[in-house]
Amino acid sequence: MFFMYTHLTLAIYFIYFCLGLIGIGIVSLFILKFNHLHKVKKNQQYLQKHQDYFKFIQTHLNGPSELPLPPGKLKELEGRVIQEKLIGWIEQFKGEYREKLVKLCHDAGFVRKDIKLLDSLFYGRRIASAYRLGGMRAAEAVPRLLTMMKNERYTPLTIVVARAVAKSAENEEQLKEMLQHLLRHGKPIHNMAADIVMETQLDASRLLLKLLDDENPDLVKVALVAMWGQAIPEVVPSLDRLVGAEQTDVRAEAVKLYLSSNPVLKDDTIKKLMADKDWEVRAAVAKSLGSLHAAGSIPLLRNALKDANWWVRNNSAESLAKLGETGFEVLCQIAMNGSGVERETAMYHIERAMLQDNEHQKLDQMVAYNKKKLLYERYFGVAERRPVRQVAAVGGDYTA
Template sequence: MWTEPLDQAASVLIVLGIAIVGGFAALFLLRARHGAIAERMKLNLEKHQDYFNYLSASIGSSEALLPPPGKLSLPELRAIQSKLLEWIETIGGEHREKLTALCRDLGLVELERQRLRSPWPGIRMEAVYHLGVMRAPECTDELLKLLEGREGMESTAFVIGRAAAKCASSLEELRTLLLLLTERHPQAHQLIADMLASSALDPAPLYTELLNREDDEALLTVALIGLSGRNKRAAFHTLDRLVLSEHREVRIKAAKILLQYTRLLPLERIGELIRHPDWEIRAAAVKAVGEQQLEFYLDALVGGLEDEQWWVRFYSAKSLSRLGPAGFEALCAAAAAAEQEESREAAWEAVHEELDRAAADSSKEVQLIPYYNRLAYIYRRKLGETRRGLQAEPARISS
């Protein structure tokens, strides 16, 4: 009886040993298989090097690219596909269109289309990726159906979504894609906008249309991200309305785009944005004032130096330094008069950065030296001491 525990322990050790040996054997076989596949791929690429040279020489011609002569085995076809996909990802325009047409002529699109029906998720995702690279519009519906299923709820949805965006041939297909993604992943705003940006179509008209969907925060946010940096005046009045949205993220993004059109905004409207309750909007507004050099808001920028938010103070100081002599003088005065340490730091940092730029720009030297001396005078009057660094800097600038 006392030997039973030993027998049980021995049995457990034997099972564990077999499992470990089996694991190492499987790992060795997988590694050997991978090495064999890689070696076969290398040999097939070398075998068809003359064909790749033909493609390189003929891609700029007006004629369609021809498939290689003779019948190709599946490994040979895979090797040629790997080279074509590599080229498609690195070039654009007509050259890419010719390569995607060649993929279709070689049967690669249909081959990957069949792999979409594989029971193995890994094979399906590889097929999805390949179809996206080949920009196969005939597969867009199948990719959208994949998104409607279980895979649309998982992280694989973003692989499928990017492929569908590349394959889409109409704004209606992009709209369906956008609705599916925002429904299943309502927080992935930036990622969804990036996916739609990979399409050959311009999604801006779709985004402009979606700005009227004020009840859907996810759609609005994606549309605003997509429109950022685009010159779309048609959406100007809609953006102005969205600044009043109940959704914080929508308000902020709408205001940032709206501030790209400061020349179209009434002066009092910009002032309202500078005083907006959301600090992100205040920061964007004072930043835009400096970028557009709107001297009318000089006093508002000085007031921004006392803001409770660091970014508002930072951009207020930066913008003052961009408003020429008047702005620089106001910045110096504010730096010396500020009661809050945070405000003084923001102002002085901007002062020294502007002076460093002046030192590197000979056209500004004569203009800024008097203001630098004035800065030293204000500092002396305010703090009752002489700053040696400030006295040395004018000599360095004027030398």
């Protein structure tokens, strides 16, 4: 009986303890909510208080004189509100306007304060200060930010520090070091790293050309991704070499960039790329052949519809649909006489082409659609409006 009462007493105390924790949690939430609302209210008050100062800065950005410091002795939150306003303008403007605002942040002591916060014991404060330093293009903080990336383990917030370095870097070596620290953890973030590099104020094309010849395949891949949409004639020799690189992902990105530059491809080159051992390369080539209007590659695309990889088959059919009557008729023949996945893929793109082309209004597009419609009716009868069927990756294809 004694032990029963002891257990019951412990259970009651445990319940009281849990209720106490719940009460503390509720009180903490109310305190956090109150502090947040108080901070928002103060922010609005400080923005209103310095409205005239902000207007003066905007109207004198194009003037010859230096911008004046914020008036009066600022409280910590008050200074932060002004700083965030200036950072927002720095992100919007370029050239002389940005330089004057950056100098104002230095003169007001904002940069100096945030560099000190990089030594804070709290990780959140260090990240917040790194974000603001990047916004202020604080070049003197770059060595400290690089050390921070070198010594700390990778987290998603490491991207914030990397972006701050890219915005503030004074030379290409700092950008390269930033990339090395960012990619050394083995994370698949090459696309994000390329986006970060392109935020630099430096001439990125020079750096990208150097990275293409680097021994580190991660840096090469970042350069290839970053070069999308950029016309850099000097890159062609490096691409010719990287198309035959040993690393699968590097070779695939090099082929995509090479094809995006609309080169005049030789038949031997096309055959070699379409027979590559990696499906990413074959899929990239198959997709590009339709955009390049390479009608001579129709037999290769026809054979590629039997490829083991779904992406290669799908891209090949899509390109055939773009290659006029001849390519469309090849799809019709496969849909009629083929079997398995090649027939399903061909039929999907035939129906898709019939629905899409019917929406064109230009004369040449309408003529092209009518020719395809005649071919369709020759093989399948009168065309009917129906939803496009979905193509599944079947037939033992697990590489997609």
